[in-house]
Amino acid sequence: MRSHCFAIFLSVLLLNRLSSTRAEFSSEDGFEKILHDNEKLRCTINTLTETINKLNTELDVLNIQIEMKRHVVIALNATVNNQKVLITNQTKTIENQNKRERSMFEAISRLQKVRDQNATINKLNASIQEMEKQLKNQSEIQIELKENNNKMNLQDLEINDLKKRLQEEEDKLQYCTQNSRLCNEPVKSLPITVPYQSHKNESNEYLKCKSGNGCPYGFGIYEVKIRGLSPFEVPLQNNWMIVQRRRDGSENFNRPWQDYKDGFGNVRGEFFLGLEKIYALTQNRRIELLIQLGKADGSTTSTVYDNFQIGSERDSYVLKSLGNQFDDLEISLKYNLNQKFTTLDRDNDEYIYNCASNENGGFWYKDCGYCSLNGKYFKEGYVTQQHKNGIHCRHWDNWDKISYTFVQIMIKPAGV
Incomplete structure (x- = not known):
């Protein structure tokens, strides 16, 4: 261009x-x-x-x-x-x-x-x-x-x-x-026959020594033989058979069902005799129940029921009867009546949670918190841990954080 x-x-x-x-x-x-x-x-x-x-x-x-x-x-x-x-x-x-x-x-x-x-x-x-x-x-x-x-x-x-x-x-x-011969026996042997329903015609002797001259005032450690159970030892005090004792916290009572069924502890210290043994001992006869409680300040109380009876394991050892109550009316198990036994691994109470886990021990709970004689032991005599209950039975402790330092539950045939 x-x-x-x-x-x-x-x-x-x-x-x-x-x-x-x-x-x-x-x-x-x-x-x-x-x-x-x-x-x-x-x-x-x-x-x-x-x-x-x-x-x-x-x-x-x-x-x-x-x-x-x-x-x-x-x-x-x-x-x-x-x-x-x-x-x-x-x-x-x-x-x-x-x-x-x-x-x-x-x-x-x-x-x-x-x-x-x-x-x-x-x-x-x-x-x-x-x-x-x-x-x-x-x-x-x-x-x-x-x-x-x-x-x-x-x-x-x-x-x-x-x-x-x-x-x-x-x-x-x-x-x-x-009776000098009886005094030389450190452990008394009591061959006791406790008939079940299929043996109603057998002997109905209960805590009666067969050595000929009787037993010295019903004190000491006795060997008991019941048909269907292995022989076991049980302490007697003035003819009352002790089935549970708490006094120093040496034994753990927060245990599973099998332990409460068979029993645990040392009969010379803290122990629970066992639900199966208690069931066998209380069948087909009228049994009195004695509960003794003690606080750290030395005060004590007790009460007696005149017709104590529990069910079998099939019924979860339900607290079937207590009868009339005598002595200290501030101790009351009436709230626990007709309740099945509850442990940390078997929840039979009416509460939304397991009362045995909450109360740290097995018992005939309804909805927890009212009466628990197998709870956690506090040697101070009062609960020292938050959200924990000790050994208690309401009314006598006025719903305070009291924890009993002594418990003893005993049974004997009425009139013995």
Whole structure:
């Protein structure tokens, strides 16, 4: 396009030159001059044409170079854009790192504050401990006086118990003077026949010694033989057979069903005779039930029911009967009447949860919390753990957090 425009420019220039020399065509010399000028002009045009072609070639080369450079620029722009993306990503990474560093610094600051607070708390605890020591030192005399009073009360109880035992031993000695052979037997053997329903015509003897002269006042550890059960030992006290005893917390009463069925513990200490044995001993006869309770302050109480009976294992050893109640009416099992026995692994009570798990021991629960003589033992005489119940039977403890330190449950045939 540029070369075409340049040729037109040259044509116009040539016509102008010819117009300016039109007056000179009349002479021969002028014509020759015109020819000469035209020749020169042709040469000039050729030269210019060559120059134009050369310039066009150079222009084409330049265009190619420009196109190549444009591609290079595009590639550079792409590279720059990639670099910008990388820089943006790196910037975001750096910002995230800065955020994490700020979070770490904030966490470190919080930790430092917590450490400072802990140091303050430790100082306060040290001050509290020091104050507690001072209070403890100030109250040591009062505590010692209280302990001495408790010891004196316990000593009075022990003295009274010793007096009672002394009287019993004197009675036994008097009896043994007349029956010397019986006094040499450390463990009394009582072959007891307790008939089941299929043996109603057999002997109905119960806790009667067959040695000829009777048993000395019904005290000591006796061996009992019942048809269908292995022989077992049981303590007797004034003809009352002890079937449960709590006195020092040495035995765990939070046990499964099988343990309560078979019995556990030491008959010379804390123990539970066993539901199957109690069931066998209370069938087909009228049985009296005696419950004795004691508190840490030395106070005691007891009550008697005149017709105690439980069901078989098929009936979950249900508390079928208690009869009439005598002595201390503040101890009441009436609330537990007609309830099946519940243990930590067999829930037979009416409460939504397992009462044996809540009360830490098996018993004839209805909906927990009323009377539990197999609960957790607290030697202090009161419950020291939150959400726990001890050994209790409501009314006598006035619904306080009292936990009895002594329990003894005994049975004997009515009239014996």
